[in-house]
Amino acid sequence: MTSPSIIGLTGSIGMGKSTVAAMFEEAGVPVFDADAEVRKLQGPGGELIPAIEEAFPGSTGPEGVNREALGAQVFGDKEKLKKLEAIVHPAVGLKRAQFLEDHKDAALILFDIPLLFEGSGHALVDTIVVVSAPAPVQRERVLARPGMTVEKFEHILGLQMPDAEKRSRADHVIDTGTTLEETRAQVEALVTKLKAAL
Structure with a gap:
C-alpha cells in the first residue's frame, strides 16, 4: 500500500488559492487547510484557548482568541511570537498527521499552505502547485476586500x-x-495527470 502523493498548494494574497483548493476538493482530492485548522483551534471552545490564555493573559474570551488583543501582545516581539508558534504549530502538525491517517487510502491529498516557501512546508509535499494571476488582477481582487487599503x-x-x-x-x-x-479545467487536467503518474 503506497501512501498518498501530497500536493502543496500555495499562492500570494488574492491569487484565488481558496477557490482552487475547493476545485481540487470537487475533483475528489481531500484538502487540509492549515489556516482553517488554526481558526478552529483558536475559535470558541478551541483546543488551544487555555494554553494561549495562560501564555498571553487577556488575549482570549468567549469568542476564542481575540486577534487584536493577542496581536498587541505578540506584534514586534520575536520571543513572544516564538512562544505562540510553539503552541500553535505542534497542534496543527497533529491535525495534519490525523488528516493523513484518515485519508491514507487516497491517491492524492492536498495541503493548502499559504506560506509554503516562506516556512518549511515544501519539505512535507511531493508536488508544488502555485496559483497565480497577473499583478493587476491580483491588485483589483485584494483592494476590493472590506477594510483593505x-x-x-x-x-x-x-x-x-x-x-x-x-x-x-x-x-x-x-x-x-x-x-x-478555465481554471477548473486546469485543475481537473492536473488531477488526472498526477493520478496517471502514480
Missing part, C-alpha cells in the same frame, strides 16, 4: 515571496487570471 496590501506583498519566484519554484502553475471554468 493600498498600504496594507503593499505590506502583505512585502512579507510574501514574489509571485515570479513562486512560479519558478513550482512543479505546476494554475492560472487564475482566466474564467472559473
